[in-house]
Amino acid sequence: MQELTLYTNPNSRARIIRWLLEELNVPYQVKVMEYGAEMKSTDFLALNPMGKVPVITHGDLVVTEVAAICAYLADQFAEKGFAPAPDSAERGSYYRWLFFAAGPLEMATSAKAYDWRLDAENAPEVGCGLYEDTINALETALKNGPYICGEQFTAADIYVGSHIIWGMVFKTLEERPAFKEYARRLQARKAYIHASHLDDALQERVPQ
Structure with missing residues (x-):
């Protein structure tokens, strides 16, 4: 399984992704980012040019934006049942x-x-x-x-x-x-x- 990492701050919308990950019950790592210099660092801006959380990395893939992360994770772990079947109403x-x-x-x-x-x-x-x-x-x-x-x-x-x-x-x-x-x-x-x-x-x- 590819390593899954959540870049987060507890005072952010990243709480939404934490909730989804706990619902999915899949292993993930957490990287806490502080507002200010750390989120605006060169390394983090390479992941998200907006300099904000949440961000996830899944193997080499980077996904930003909360709704996009939700849709991505639900599809990646489709067997968990957190998205309706693609051919369903x-x-x-x-x-x-x-x-x-x-x-x-x-x-x-x-x-x-x-x-x-x-x-x-x-x-x-x-x-x-x-x-x-x-x-x-x-x-x-x-x-x-x-x-x-x-x-x-x-x-x-x-x-x-x-x-x-x-x-x-x-x-x-x-x-x-x-x-x-x-x-x-x-x-x-x-x-x-x-x-x-x-x-x-x-x-x-x-x-x-």
Whole structure:
């Protein structure tokens, strides 16, 4: 098996990948990166020119961007069942909501967090559209539950669920009943709890 390494910081979206790796239950190494000089070092920029985490290396392959890493790992370990079969109807929903969270949801909640102007005048030119429309669309992902792809828990739940959990914590996402119920379901998973404990312990040792 090719060596799998997660470059991470516990104060980052790399927590999402840690959660997925714990769900997959595959061996992996962890390389903790400090913000600042270490993430902007020549060696790390050779892996990710953006100078940010998470990054994974799998053998000689480098993958960056959280949604891309989620999709990659689910496919690489397809036997674990964290992505619907390629020829299934659920595969479209899986891709739809995985990349909806990476695009419109990320943009709309960032706009809310930083008070960026997003209104009827500029919404047609902004990829996420209006905040309320984006959140309403997100809610439709949960209507056929208990998971985004129906009965199957997938990497899309890990990615979308993380956005929902953090969005409610940081008040960039409305605490709608559907979101709260979904978050409780995900946070009760053993892998989520274990991954959180690992990163919380790491957080105590990493300079802020």
